[in-house]
Amino acid sequence: MEISAAGHIAVLSSPGMGHLIPLVEFSKRLLHRHRIATTFIIPTDGPLSSAETTFLSALPLSIAAVLLPAVDLHDLPADVKIETRISLTMIRSLPSIRNAIKSLHHRRRLSAFVADLFGTDAFAVAAEFGIPRYIFFASTAMALLLFLLTPELEKTVSGEFWEAPEKFRLPGCVPVHGRDLVDPLQDRKNDAYKWFVHLTKNYRLPEGIILNTFKEMEPGAIEALQKKEIGNPTIYPVGPLIRTGSNPNPDSETRQCLKWLDRQPSGSVLYVSFGSGGTLSHDQTIELAVGLEMSEQRFLWVIKCPDSKPSYFNVKNSDDPLAYLPEGFLDRTAGRGLVVPGWVPQEEILARESTGGFLTHCGWNSTLESVVNGVPMIAWPLYAEQRMNAVMLQEDRRVALRSPEKKLGENRNFVVGRLEIAEVVKELMVEGKEIRDRIRKLQVAGAEAIGENGESAKTLEALAEMWKKTKTTTTKE
Template sequence: MEDTIVLYPSPGIGHLVSTVELGKLILTHQPSFSIIIFITDAPYNTGTTGPYISRVSATCPSITFHHLPTISPPPKFTFFEDLAFEVPRLNNPNVHQALQTISQKSKLKAFIIDFFCNASFEVSTSLNIPTYYFYTSGAFVLTIFFYLPTIDKTTTGIKDLSYVEVPGAPPLSPSAFPEVFLHRNSVGYKNFVDTANNMAKSSGIITNTFESLEPRAVKAISEGKCITNGPTPPVYYIGPLIASNAKTNAKSGSEDECLTWLNSQPSQSVVFLCFGSNGVFIEEQLKEMAVGLENSGNRFLWVVRSPPTNDKASSTSSEPDLDALLPEGFLERTKDRGLVVKAWAPQLDVLSHDSVGGFVTHCGWNSVLEAVCSGVPMVTWPLYAEQRLNRVFLVEEMKVALPLDESEDGFVSSAELERRVRELMDSESGKAVRDQVKAMRDEARAALAENGSSRVALERLTESWKQG
């Protein structure tokens, strides 16, 4: 019977790509292992998972995919996080059956679940399967989740506090938290608290970061300051885990256009603006961004997606009409120093290109790590989930980014974007964050090198499975 590791990502291409990369990394240390990844179809599947899975299956035969039966999620939910937790919960009977079947055919060494797949923790523990959480954000946000049950017990709610104190983190404004955290009586909030409690009882946490990137948070966790009602489980910092070729769609036209254009630009001269697969803006904001970029005088590469629609059932956006969305004459006036691409760009290839000198980002953790590993300083424009927490870390702790000031409804003025782009590309404060992110790039390389901290952590983890 072969040794098998089962991984269970929550729905969505971003989570799936990270999980596949973790599976590949495990195989580099223990090639004899078999990796099985559970796949859940969900109503917000954008259609990109099928082709991606086919490519992985063709190139990595040691990784196989088990499709769980399609389930019907509830028609109404208050927060997106509610749905993210609910879809895996409804799949629990199918997960139970699949784990039992796999256990009969192989030695199931570990079950590694995504944060949002918390409901399956009770299934795997009832089957006595060692269960780990794959935490795809960094250690800084992990300290907050570890400490959440303590906040829940000792306060009347996060929104009632002037600021939130968490070991290993700077003082945090309630406005930095995902909105669901401010609604103490919501289903989503209770799911987060329950997940934090289960994480503390798990066999370990696998985290996509490296120790020298977040030393203060790592220290607080290792000293047991974040989990106050019991011991802290082992935490394995195995990052930066970045897909070397994370193409999820065949978009070679955009790819060639971006890289060809960058090849003709001076070194470190281009600001790259990209906001993830769910990063969309209303038309008014897009026009404001265009004015800011034009007035900055800087070279830019900007990925524009179609504005959001009222149709929540729509999983894919139509291709943006740039002439209609952007100010009249903008594309013509900026054609010599700017390139606007529709919907998608090869982000890692762009960030690692010598012409790119700055990155305006939504602060998704995968994007943060790609920027750090490419040595590109950032301007932070968080949009959803834990991204506002990441902004605090990037600006105040890590000092590799400049913040954008926004109005209460999240709107950013053209003058503010212009100011921050100029500051990043041509000022002493911009030089300081540039120098710092390049130092962190070198730290990332060291962590992944022979005897580096992340390499050692993963070897320790996989060896424990081998011996167990």
């Protein structure tokens, strides 16, 4: 059912489910609680994935999506970093972005232009039409502090960040080693570093930055961001926003997976997933499998084909992830473990009573889903800002144990051994009472934050009311 809108905003989203999910949840909340409609503008470098297409086709009528013409990236090398690829997709889409904004503003009189963390080069377009500019930052307050401080750090840090002898002390945060900062800062010679620095220079331009986090999750970092310093945009913490709603027509594999979970004892299953983009090497896949088996704990493992396979492996070209498991593993763990290739409804799995732990890559969407459901974590970060998230979850909030995964700047071929994996799994699942108590307190705090009189809900209401009253300058034709 279409809702009569009291305002309309445009949202510029990078392609990818990890970017779309929190932005859509934000837009749903604006629509259903505050009658503000949204039109998504989505640059592309090719056809959307089937998951993205299905996701966008299920949007409410008052949330629309405009797919821009695909840009040509064939001039990029095969090993280009994802940050460079996304940045160039956004830059090369600017003419199409301008046309979309011009058309929308002419027809709908936009109250605000909201860009995701990669979309800030389009601020010049919004300024041209007099539309207030905002960033939706779908990560932590800790990571946002780093983004805001990067232009200064770029001038003051000599050498590689991972080589810095002292930990970096971001205001209100636990100290973090240079090797645990975001991936683009790990190699100053790579184009991804240059794009990241360029991107962060735009972060003091908008009227505000919307954060998918909440005060009890990151009290020190949010307090530091909200201090009235010259040049700092207004910060709006509105989280936790996670994907809501179950699939009304699940396939047979999904139904079997959930039925299997429902047959397990309360809090007994470790859910293992590295997200839509996370893969392990073949050697690490073997060690993880044997470690899970040695732990003697129940587990549900979402598995993908390894990202590197030794030449001696006789099924190295198989498209079946199960082919890369140790011989006899599935038989030996039958009944106690379930291995699922491909996709599962993560939000439903984490909400199940039998799920007692989450071995996760620490993507922020997954982290918030774990917190909202009160599920403690084993942090196994892989890329992007995930190592920073892991530091915060383990050392500050103490709701996760940290796996000794490979460390950038040290041994790039480091493999976590089976004994270490078995030990950390047993520590969480058997001895993890204190960590469970802490995350359940965060779970309650998160629910209260987005509840009717919660701080995040009030923050979003104030932002929505301001947008409803916004009077933009005359549209330029």
